[in-house]
Amino acid sequence: MTDFDCDVLVVGGGPGGYTAAFRAADLGKKVILVEKRGNLGGVCLNVGCIPSKALLHVAEIINSAKEADSVGVEFNKPKIDLDKVRDFKSSVVNKLTCGLSCLADQRGVDVIYGSATFKTDHSIVVDDKEISFENCIIAAGSSVAQIPGIPYDDERVWSSSDALKLSEIPKRLLIIGGGIIGLEMATVYSALGSKVTIVEYMPQIVPVADKDLVMVLQKKLKASCDIYTKTKVTEVVAESDKLIAKLEGKKAPESAEFDAVLVAVGRRPNGKLLGLENTSVNVDDAGFIAANSQLCTNCPNIFAVGDIVGQPMLAHKAVHEGKVAAEVICGHDVSFNSSAIPSVAYTDPELAWVGLTEKEAKEQGIDFEKANFPWAASGRALSSEVANGKTKTLFDKSTGKLIGVGVVGKNAGELISIAALAISKEMTGEEIAKTVFPHPTLGETIGFAAELFDGSITDIMNPKV
Ligand code: FAD
Ligand code: NAD
Numbered sequence: 001m002t003d004f005d006c007d008v009l010v011v012g013g014g015p016g017g018y019t020a021a022f023r024a025a026d027l028g029k030k031v032i033l034v035e036k037r038g039n040l041g042g043v044c045l046n047v048g049c050i051p052s053k054a055l056l057h058v059a060e061i062i063n064s065a066k067e068a069d070s071v072g073v074e075f076n077k078p079k080i081d082l083d084k085v086r087d088f089k090s091s092v093v094n095k096l097t098c099g100l101s102c103l104a105d106q107r108g109v110d111v112i113y114g115s116a117t118f119k120t121d122h123s124i125v126v127d128d129k130e131i132s133f134e135n136c137i138i139a140a141g142s143s144v145a146q147i148p149g150i151p152y153d154d155e156r157v158w159s160s161s162d163a164l165k166l167s168e169i170p171k172r173l174l175i176i177g178g179g180i181i182g183l184e185m186a187t188v189y190s191a192l193g194s195k196v197t198i199v200e201y202m203p204q205i206v207p208v209a210d211k212d213l214v215m216v217l218q219k220k221l222k223a224s225c226d227i228y229t230k231t232k233v234t235e236v237v238a239e240s241d242k243l244i245a246k247l248e249g250k251k252a253p254e255s256a257e258f259d260a261v262l263v264a265v266g267r268r269p270n271g272k273l274l275g276l277e278n279t280s281v282n283v284d285d286a287g288f289i290a291a292n293s294q295l296c297t298n299c300p301n302i303f304a305v306g307d308i309v310g311q312p313m314l315a316h317k318a319v320h321e322g323k324v325a326a327e328v329i330c331g332h333d334v335s336f337n338s339s340a341i342p343s344v345a346y347t348d349p350e351l352a353w354v355g356l357t358e359k360e361a362k363e364q365g366i367d368f369e370k371a372n373f374p375w376a377a378s379g380r381a382l383s384s385e386v387a388n389g390k391t392k393t394l395f396d397k398s399t400g401k402l403i404g405v406g407v408v409g410k411n412a413g414e415l416i417s418i419a420a421l422a423i424s425k426e427m428t429g430e431e432i433a434k435t436v437f438p439h440p441t442l443g444e445t446i447g448f449a450a451e452l453f454d455g456s457i458t459d460i461m462n463p464k465v
Contacts, residue, residue, distance in 0.1 A: 006032040008329055009124065009133035011116045011274065014042015016306030016318030017139030018100055023326035024137075025107040032133070033104065034126055036115040040100040041093075043141055043307075044315040047161040050096060052184050054089040055166065056346050059191035063348055070385065080192060086166050116140075117275035121299055124275075135301045135329045138281075138289060139322060140274055142267040142307035147176070149235040150263060156243055157236065158262045160185065169193050170260035174245050176233050177264035178205030180345045183217070185262055186225050187347045196225040197256065199247065201232050208343070209351060210358045213408040216388055217351050228252040236261055269308045293335040295325040303329065317341050340423040344413035349389060352416035355423040356394060356404035367397045368404075371429075371452035373445045375409055377460045380440035386410040391445035393419075393429075395453050400428040402450070411442055418446050429453035 006029075010021040013035030021033040037046065044050065065075040104111050114126040123132045144159045151157055156170075160181045169192045175182045178200030190196045198205065198221075205227060206214050221227060231249025242257045271287035280299045283289055289304040291297050297304050303325040306318030317338075324336045342354040361368045375381035375389035389409020396403050405419035422432055432450035437443055451457035455464035 004122065004132045004134045006030045006110070006131070006133050008032075008135050008137065008326070009034065009131060010137045010139060011124065012042065012139035012141055012306070012308075013037070013040040013100075013111070014139060014141050014306060014318065015044045015315040016141070016308075016322040017042065017137070018104070018322075019319045020137045020139060020303075020305060020322035020326045021109050022103060022107055023323050024329060025109045027326065027330040029326075029330065031108075032110045032112060032131060034112045034114060034116040034124065034131075036113070038113060039097045040104065040111065041097040042139075044318075045093060045096050045100070047164055049315050050093055051089050051164045052160075052181075052188075053346060054092045055085070055164065055188045056184060058085055058088070059188045060348065062191040067385070080169070082166060082169070089164075089166070118279045118281075119275070121279045121281075121302065133301075136303065137295075137322070137325045137329075138274065138297075138302065138304040138308060139306045139318065140270045140308055142269045142313055144263070145266040145268045146263065147233075147265055149233070150176075150261070151236060151238045151243075152263075154238045154243070156238070156260045158260060160262070160264055163189075163262050168260075170258070171195060172258045172260075173197070174199065174233075174236075174243070174256070174258040174261045175264060176261065177266070178202075178227065178229065179264060179266065180206065180343075181264040182262070183221070183345055183347045185264065186221065190224040197258070198225055198227045199231045199233050199245075199249075199252070200227070200229050203230050205229065206345060206351065208357070209345075209353055210392070210406050212358075213351055213353070213390060213392065213406045216390060216408040217345070217347055217349060220349060220388070221347070267307065267313055269310075271308055293337075294328045295321050295336060296328065312341060312343060314341065314343065337424070340420050342416045342420045344416060346413055349386065349409045350412035351406075351408045352412040353406040354404070354416050354420045355402070357406060358392070358394060358404070361394055361404060366403065368394045369397050369453060370394055371449045373449040373452060375442070375445060378440070378442065378445055378448070380442050380444070381409065383440070384410065384442075386442075389442070389445075391415070391449050393446065393449040393453065395429045400430060400453075401426050402429065402432060405446065405449075407445075409442065415443050415446065418443055422446075 008024040010033045025031045116124040173194040186196045231252045235246040237244045269287040271283040291304045291309045295303045305321035307313040344352040373391045376387045381387045392406040394404035429450045433454035437447040
């Protein structure tokens with residue numbers, strides 16, 4: 001090291017930032033990590049992935065008990081102790097965030113709590129103190145996006161962070177945005193007893209996913225929620241005892257009354273909030289920082305990872321980018337491969353996909369073959385009462401390689417890991433068909449779909465014979 005305060009300075013202690021900091025420290029660098037929140041973990045641990053999954057776990061218990069009468073087991077209506085549910089959620093978050101701060105100590109990463117502002121290409125300022133660095137990794141994440149016409153000052157208007165606080169269970173909840181946050185929160189609040197209405201302005205909920213898979217989820221959601229697609233909320237008016245939403249859409253009422261409104265219309269990158277105008281780093285109008293496959297920005301000693309470099313805004317993408325950035329700084333010849341990043345909506349049923357969606361494969365003009373395995377033919381799905389699921393696989397016709405998988409159904413988020421591994425290892429349909437999957441499992445449906453493509457299926461009639 002020369003005259004700098006550290007070899008690597010990381011801005012942001014979320015999944016991208018703490019991973020980058022820990023990896024750089026493990027590779028022998030002197031690392032400073034600056035985080036403006038009072039603890040590590042970023043959005044994911046504090047107000048994102050983890051608290052939402054804790055609440056979804058509670059929702060799953062409630063839903064399983066409710067649905068158990070179909071197999072001859074009846075439970076009484078659940079009594080919900082909101083304080084206890086909140087304590088459960090907070091205890092999970094605290095365990096993980098405290099764990100991270102121990103890991104930082106053990107690695108000798110110097111964590112500074114405060115807000116970083118860039119001063120030059122080699123320095124930042126935190127609380128009037130200037131810190132210089134040889135290399136920097138920006139992992140400052142994203143913030144909630146807003147739309148006009150909403151009275152955000154009213155405490156009944158929620159962001160995802162507010163929804164996760166679980167301050168109350170509103171009788172009537174409007175969710176603006178049928179993306180992953182909107183649907184996960186719809187799953188939580190409808191299980192807890194709210195009457196949920198989802199308004200999505202695109203023609204389908206989760207617009208990035210394939211329609212045939214989304215429709216399975218939509219059908220189940222519709223049993224407990226009202227869903228209006230191709231619909232806009234133009235205004236929300238706050239009155240003392242209600243919120244009145246004005247809607248614009250063919251099938252939607254012109255206005256409707258609610259007790260709380262969750263705005264879940266996406267997130268915007270924090271690139272414009274860091275003083276990067278004092279550096280040579282390019283930030284686009286939306287606030288994204290462009291980085292190459294080694295996560296290096298246009299400024300050779302400044303790297304950027306996670307939500308701030310672009311879609312998909314997912315924790316596991318941030319983690320892997322963080323590792324690559326740290327390793328590149330340490331002289332490793334590595335780069336980030338974005339072809340097999342799984343996406344999961346932890347709804348009921350779950351929806352997951354990896355590689356190309358069918359929509360993308362068509363748009364890219366790829367000559368592919370599709371093999372769908374319906375869960376109605378899976379012994380495990382039938383015995384677990386989840387036969388509404390579906391596993392879809394896409395194979396490149398010329399190479400036989402798996403290029404995309406979509407799953408809707410129970411534990412789709414776990415199953416998709418098999419597909420992520422197969423796609424990243426460039427496995428062919430034949431290789432997957434010859435892999436022995438345990439029986440009876442839902443994971444088997446990926447093997448069965450490959451057998452369908454391979455022409456070797458025996459569990460259902462073989463269309464290739
Ligand atoms: P962040 O986690 O946003 O961390 C950035 C950190 O930088 C923050 O802690 C912030 O305080 C800090 N920071 C910002 N500016 C400064 C500054 N000037 N100085 C110092 N520190 C600064 N993803 C999944 O993969 N799975 C999920 O199940 C999932 N669920 C989600 C649920 C919700 C409700 C939300 C909102 C998001 C969810 N996500 C999920 C997305 C996931 O949380 C993000 O993709 C992930 O946190 C991005 O990591 P990051 O490190 O890029 O940024
Ligand atoms: P999103 O982009 O996934 O969904 C937002 C939805 O709102 C879109 O479907 C969009 O068409 C719709 N929309 C936008 N403006 C609207 C308007 N004015 N009226 C009605 N609908 C409107 O964003 P999100 O759900 O807010 O999630 C934010 C980020 O967090 C995403 O990148 C997501 O990947 C990530 N996240 C991931 C998980 C997970 O991995 N399980 C969970 C939650 C969040």
